[in-house]
Amino acid sequence: MGISKPAAERLSQLARLLEQRDAATSITSSELERITGWPSHTIRKDISALSGATEISTTSGYDPKRLAAAIREALGFTNEPTRCCVVGLGRIGSSFLDYEGFAGTTFDLCAGFDSNVNRIEILKANFPLYPAFKMKDVIPRLGITAAILCVPSEQAQQTADKLIESGIVGLVNFTPTILSVPQAIEVENVSIIDALGSLTARLAAKKTR
Amino acid sequence: MGISKPAAERLSQLARLLEQRDAATSITSSELERITGWPSHTIRKDISALSGATEISTTSGYDPKRLAAAIREALGFTNEPTRCCVVGLGRIGSSFLDYEGFAGTTFDLCAGFDSNVNRIEILKANFPLYPAFKMKDVIPRLGITAAILCVPSEQAQQTADKLIESGIVGLVNFTPTILSVPQAIEVENVSIIDALGSLTARLAAKKTR
DNA sequence: AGTTGTGAAGGTATTCACAGCG
DNA sequence: CGCTGTGAATACCTTCACAACT
Known part of the structure; x- marks a missing residue:
């Protein structure tokens, strides 16, 4: 069961x-x-x-x-670790570079991508950062299966498409764009607006109870 | 219904x-x-x-x-806008200062707090930033009812307590700490680990199907 | 044709109530 | 006794099938 x-x-x-x-x-x-x-x-x-x-x-x-x-x-957290990458190293994306919360989990953040080469050189991380055009090389080579998507909203869909072509099967979507993906791919949306929305919805429901 | x-x-x-x-x-x-x-x-x-x-x-x-x-x-989004604040202006918290996603919603991000006064002076936003000790003043005065919590994990619970004392009824929790709050308060947890967790759980379920 | 809208059926998740164990 | 664990009952959500409309 x-x-x-x-x-x-x-x-x-x-x-x-x-x-x-x-x-x-x-x-x-x-x-x-x-x-x-x-x-x-x-x-x-x-x-x-x-x-x-x-x-x-x-x-x-x-x-x-x-x-x-x-x-x-x-919950399957003892199995082979899931290798992840973060795509788009703006404010939100780069905040994962030194995030300690991955310790002790089965999620292994092992690569970062950004289309801006400057950013890659400036930012520091415990794992390598690559220019965006190397996704198709790096993702299969490192066996990465999940991506954390933090690019600007306008680039969300096209970046997701490229990631899926490169072999990604799971996407955590931090952009406000609703992504359209094939059946086999799973998306988890993380949106501050949705979070606030369900929060206020629950508070409203509480009042009428 | x-x-x-x-x-x-x-x-x-x-x-x-x-x-x-x-x-x-x-x-x-x-x-x-x-x-x-x-x-x-x-x-x-x-x-x-x-x-x-x-x-x-x-x-x-x-x-x-x-x-x-x-x-x-x-969903109740046309009523009086919900006034929000962001608490803790580190990497994640400060990424909301210039987030465009609030436009057109009924959520009005109208204040930021941080215990580090230096940060407040350096950061720019379209709304005022205050030192943390002013929460009890500012939150009731501006009629803020929801907070986005982005402080370091160790300070999460005590900061939440202070926010609740100041009149906050809804919390979006970006820290990995599970908060303990009174019945009347609602918390929405936003955790990259949980997001990755349910993502991989669904992918695993898909395989066995 | 192709579409939405909805009562009824089916399936899942939650709640209850109490057995069973230390 | 207070606690966990679980079959049974309930409530909830989703799916189905088809009526109604253009």
Whole structure:
């Protein structure tokens, strides 16, 4: 039995939360409810779906470390790391160059691209930066399968097309452009406007309740 | 009857997409299916839930402009604009200072905060930037209700607490920290790791299908 | 023809309620 | 007892199939 999409999202956040905690003291589902706002039975149900894990719960709650590990495994985070690149090194794109959040994940940010050669020379990173025209070379050679798209809105679609030609199968889209891609490709849109939108929608819904 | 959360997310993206199109030529639900990947009947069902709008469809599809307007209205985007601030003006935070994407939305980014006074003086924006200790003053005075949180991870929770004390009811959280907030407050997490996570989860699910 | 719009059916996710365990 | 774990019930969302309209 698989894990449902909403459950996977909750579990992923849960794992992050657990790793931020003191590993020694166990935590109950009701405490997690207080912290996350999700009902405790939903949390327990989500966790019960990971049923391969041993020793994650005691009589007084869950062991944060073991639970986090079990979640990571169930979500496939222990497999071969996914190699990623960031495309477009403007303000948003370049902010990933020194982002520490990738540590301990199975995502390996290992290349950056920008059409402006100047930028590439100025910026520093722990991995190589390339001019945009080298995408078709570099992406297959490094086995990169996912891209973080941070180019200006006008170039979003054409850049996505090139990335897909180069072998990218997953796109995290930071531009406001809605991308049109083949069936086999997956896109995850990250938009501040959408985030604010669903935020205010939920706040509005809360009022009428 | 209200609009479901998943439907609201689709509609919000749909509105963005429609506004990027030629306003003169109408578009059918099947074309939208090709572009977005969502089944045409889901799109039609979503649209039918907005049933207050007039003249949004003809015999050969929808009028992009009218449909976008109807969606915006149904999602509550025509009401009083929501005033927002950005907190933490590092790489990510400062990238919002000149972000054009707010134009035409009901979100009004009207203040920035940072604990580093130097940064405030160096950075330029179309709205005022304040030192962090002025939050309690400025936020109520400008009627700001939502905040975009871009501070370093270690300061996320304490900054969120201060924002809530100052009257913020909605938080878009760009830090990897899971925030603990009162019932009345809404948080929307925006995390590159979560985005990559659900992306790869979907790609993995696709393979086994 | 080709399109939207929608009641009804089907499938998923959440909630409940309680069994089972330490 | 308080906690987790889970079958059963409920609520929700999506899909289907077809009516209605141009």
